Amino acid sequence: MSKIPATLIPGDGIGPEIVDATLAALDALGAPFEWDRQVAGLEGVKTANDPLPPATLASIRRTRLALKGPLETPSGGGYRSSNVRLREEFKLFANLRPAKTIIPGGRYDNIDLVVVRENLEGLYIGHEHYVQIDDDPHAVAMATGINTRAGCRHILDYAFEHAIALGRKKVTIVHKANIMKALTGIFKETAEQLYEEKYKGRIQMDTIIVDACAMKLVLNPWQFDVLVTTNLFGDILSDLVAGLVGGLGMAPGANIGADAAIFEAVHGSAPDIAGQGKANPTALLLAAALMLDHVKRQDLGDRLRRAVDQTLNLDQVRTGDLGGKASTSEFTRALVARIQAGG
Structure with missing residues (x-):
């Protein structure tokens, strides 16, 4: 070998x-x-x-x-x-976080989910600064989030292809386009376009607002299969999903780039x-x-x-x-x- x-x-x-x-x-x-x-x-x-x-x-x-x-x-x-x-x-653009029940009999059982998180864009790009007012140098804190069409396509393509390769049935697009209409609207919009172009008929797709997704993951996680989302939401939801199978001690991660x-x-x-x-x-x-x-x-x-x-x-x-x-x-x-x- x-x-x-x-x-x-x-x-x-x-x-x-x-x-x-x-x-x-x-x-x-x-x-x-x-x-x-x-x-x-x-x-x-x-x-x-x-x-x-x-x-x-x-x-x-x-x-x-x-x-x-x-x-x-x-x-x-x-x-x-x-x-x-x-x-x-x-350029490890995809963070892959599978969560599967290994020890049965917990609060949740038979969990088998995958969270695909975009790794390089969004609010984690680190463009932050303070604005001083009077004698307070930290009077205002500001952060800039950036999502690109190309970055969205990259992670969404990966999520769809990975889901299909694993024989999964559904990909759920998690967003906050009702409030952050541009920053996460571009993610939802790109997903819908990409699905029509390449993946319709090959796998199911739906979309959900991130706060509703968090609630539904706690109430009924079995309704989900593969979740794909932007950087900050993916960071939070992947830890939530790890909690369904016993915590971070049971949670592997893969960071994938070209x-x-x-x-x-x-x-x-x-x-x-x-x-x-x-x-x-x-x-x-x-x-x-x-x-x-x-x-x-x-x-x-x-x-x-x-x-x-x-x-x-x-x-x-x-x-x-x-x-x-x-x-x-x-x-x-x-x-x-x-x-x-x-x-």
């Missing part, structure tokens, strides 16, 4: 622990990745005085593929999010439990499964997802956040045993 070069960023806080667990599972699968280990986030600041060191960027440019643990970003001041910078640097793809656990670095063996590696394991799908090894991705399911449900080996008593290493050993047993 030919090796596939890939960049590995262990990240901050619990990142190294969940990355080690994921590497153990990938090794047991015989996954084809050849890792180039790099740093970013707080670890990048500590070791290279840069939250996104040039060597890390060069590695991803070379491999065009990366798996990363959570990176710490200070609130307020400090440095800008390395995650946002990575998306911009490699020339690179970065796979991640979407939860934070949880420095309060770092090094204590309490971390749940499930989100990063599921992200690694998405990474295997991406490199056309869905057979291995499916084996990994099946082994995670069996470890949690048949073996009942779970970390504390899932109501169990297993440490990170105990969960990892049980998972590796499942993989080796042909799970």
Whole structure:
């Protein structure tokens, strides 16, 4: 099996622990990745005085593929999010956030949703400034959001094609065109045009205002299949959807561009439990499964997802956040045993 070069960023806080667990599972699968280990986030600041060191960027440019643990970003001041910078640097326009029930019996069951979030435009472009009035330098805060026709088409095309490839039945366009008539109106308008041009008859499409979507996701999430939306709404709704399946500890993420793809656990670095063996590696394991799908090894991705399911449900080996008593290493050993047993 030919090796596939890939960049590995262990990240901050619990990142190294969940990355080690994921590497153990990938090794047991015989996954084809050849890792180039790099740093970013707080670890990048500590070791290279840069939250996104040039060597890390060069590695991803070379491999065009990366798996990363959570990176710490200070609130307020400090440095800008390395995650946002990575998306911009490699034009990772699509953020893919699947949410599927693994542990049954929760408040919601049989959830199987995909949120596709636009990653580069909207209100997250970072065009912000303050206006001083009298002696208050922060008297007025202003932000500019930008959505382009080309950017909308790019993410909508991806969402429709991805949904069709997965055999999904419906794509729901989430917007706020009743209030932000231009900024999100262009997204809704482009979706309707694109659907008429290319996708009508191939898959169903509907549209919904974001606040109504949030309410309906809580009341009856099973009415949705694939949701596609702009940057800010996608950030919020993807976390809401993760809550339906047990929280961010169960939520993998993929950032897809034309020339690179970065796979991640979407939860934070949880420095309060770092090094204590309490971390749940499930989100990063599921992200690694998405990474295997991406490199056309869905057979291995499916084996990994099946082994995670069996470890949690048949073996009942779970970390504390899932109501169990297993440490990170105990969960990892049980998972590796499942993989080796042909799970």
